[in-house]
Amino acid sequence: MLPANVPAVKAYQVCGSQWRTSFTGATGLDYTACIAALQLYLPRWQAEAGDNPHLEHHTITTLLDDLRTIEDALLTAWDEKAKPTTDTPDDT
Structure with a gap:
């Protein structure tokens, strides 16, 4: 995993x-609920x-942006x- 993606993955976890x-x-x-959880975890992650x-440079706002992308x-x-598939099996 790229180091730049670690904050987003941690936030989603x-x-x-x-x-x-x-x-x-x-x-x-x-x-x-996500904001409350991130407020608890972000200081520890940064430490x-x-x-x-x-x-180190992430904030709750930037982590929420990452979460919205994942969401x-x-x-x-x-x-x-x-979505149902439109393909039907061939009965011939």
């Missing part, structure tokens, strides 16, 4: 269980950053996967 759902499935992340300057990609992928 913490917030990946905070999906809002409806009868049709996931609708998006619960940002209130443990070591040689990773990417984590959008996942919702799009799940939507595409849920």
Whole structure:
């Protein structure tokens, strides 16, 4: 994994269980819960950053931007996967 992606992955690992759902499935992340979790974890991550300057300079806002990118990609992928295929088996 590229060091620049570590903050986004860490943020998703913490917030990946905070999906809002409806009868049709996931609708998006619960940002209130994600903000609360990131406020707890970010100072520790920054203290443990070591040689990773990417984590050192992140804020709650930049991590939420990363989470929104991941959220959008996942919702799009799940939507595409849920669409019925139009291909029918050939019975000949």
